[in-house]
Amino acid sequence: SENGLSETAYRMLLRRDYPSLLYPVSHGATTTYELLSGYTENEDGTYQLYGSLNHYAFGTPAGWLYSNVLGIKSDENDPGYHHILLKPEMIGDLTYAKGSYDSIYGTISVSWEWAEDTCNFSVTIPPNTTATLTLPDSLEGEKLYELVSGSYDFTVK
Numbered sequence: 001s002e003n004g005l006s007e008t009a010y011r012m013l014l015r016r017d018y019p020s021l022l023y024p025v026s027h028g029a030t031t032t033y034e035l036l037s038g039y040t041e042n043e044d045g046t047y048q049l050y051g052s053l054n055h056y057a058f059g060t061p062a063g064w065l066y067s068n069v070l071g072i073k074s075d076e077n078d079p080g081y082h083h084i085l086l087k088p089e090m091i092g093d094l095t096y097a098k099g100s101y102d103s104i105y106g107t108i109s110v111s112w113e114w115a116e117d118t119c120n121f122s123v124t125i126p127p128n129t130t131a132t133l134t135l136p137d138s139l140e141g142e143k144l145y146e147l148v149s150g151s152y153d154f155t156v157k
Contacts, residue, residue: 001068001089009068010092013061021061070099070110075132080104084131086123088112105129121154123147 001009012019016026024033034051041047066072071088074081081103088097088110098111106126113120125131127149135156137143145154 001064006068006089006091009064010094013064014092065097066099066101069094069097071134072099072101072108072110081108081126082129084108084125084129085134086110086131087134088121090114090119090136100124103129117157119156121156122152123154124151125149 013021016022021032031054033054068089069091071086073085073087075083075085077083081101082105084103090112096111096113098109098113100107100109102108103126105128107124108126108129108131109122109124111122119136121133121135123131123133125147129149131147133145133147133152133154134142135145135154138157145152
């Protein structure tokens with residue numbers, strides 16, 4: 001996503017064929033394997049497992065959903081979610097996203113939903129914090145909003 005490949009990351013997350021994060025799950029895995037395949041099938045129908053069967057390197061989809069799909073990030077110039085960067089990404093065929101992060105200052109929440117040609121955004125900024133919200137804008141490409149603590153609703157066409 002940092003290199004403009006959010007659509008690829010989204011496909012990698014949801015595909016069930018190899019290589020993908022759901023490939024092992026579609027074959028009975030309950031954790032993320034060290035390798036995307038995790039195993040090979042032997043001629044006799046048994047499986048040969050490879051590497052760790054509980055590996056964090058491929059276990060970051062939840063973090064990606066928070067930081068990219070919901071767009072919740074801490075500002076490295078004012079860390080600890082004292083200043084919050086919000087830039088939700090409407091990726092793939094997703095029509096809805098909702099989630100929250102419990103920071104040291106309180107709960108940061110973001111939701112967005114497409115309704116025909118309109119996207120409705122709701123954000124909550126906890127007390128004693130500020131946020132920069134970046135939303136798509138058909139005229140300018142992106143529009144920035146500087147927010148103080150509170151709850152906000154936005155509609156983008």
